[in-house]
Amino acid sequence: MSNRTRSAGGVRRYATPQFVMGTLFTGMGLAVIALPDLTLRLSVPHEFLYRGVIEGGGIPASTVLMAQCFGAQASLAGLLILSSKFTASTYRVFGLAMAPFFAFDVWGYAAGRLTAFGALGDGFGNLVFSVCCYLGWRKCIDNAHKD
Numbered sequence: 001m002s003n004r005t006r007s008a009g010g011v012r013r014y015a016t017p018q019f020v021m022g023t024l025f026t027g028m029g030l031a032v033i034a035l036p037d038l039t040l041r042l043s044v045p046h047e048f049l050y051r052g053v054i055e056g057g058g059i060p061a062s063t064v065l066m067a068q069c070f071g072a073q074a075s076l077a078g079l080l081i082l083s084s085k086f087t088a089s090t091y092r093v094f095g096l097a098m099a100p101f102f103a104f105d106v107w108g109y110a111a112g113r114l115t116a117f118g119a120l121g122d123g124f125g126n127l128v129f130s131v132c133c134y135l136g137w138r139k140c141i142d143n144a145h146k147d
Contacts, residue, residue, distance in 0.1 A: 017135045028074055105123040
């Protein structure tokens with residue numbers, strides 16, 4: 001099955017689940033690259049983010065750099081999703097691989113490493129990716145049965 005379909009006007013477009021996943025990964029990654037301080041302040045509790053920082057100091061440069069590296073990896077994953085051909089197996093494996101991320105969100109919030117906004121925001125994104133994987137997998141299976 002092709003991961004691209006033709007719209008009524010003949011213009012190629014990506015199949016919806018894969019397009020949503022790739023766009024969200026790329027967009028969220030670019031946001032972290034461009035706005036690391038904001039992302040960190042919204043997602044990480046103040047007392048954890050500034051632990052060991054001299055009074056009046058900002059977010060440590062190493063922390064900002066790590067956040068931007070994380071954003072770059074998410075953007076790369078998004079670009080790979082957008083440019084790859086997903087099969088039923090790809091969707092299934094990707095969807096199953098999302099499970100540990102839900103556990104991380106729960107642990108991160110319980111351990112005080114994530115704010116409620118950070119844990120719920122990331123959890124919601126993971127839920128969207130998981131639902132997209134199910135829908136993409138289902139679409140691939142249904143199309144295989146039609147052939």
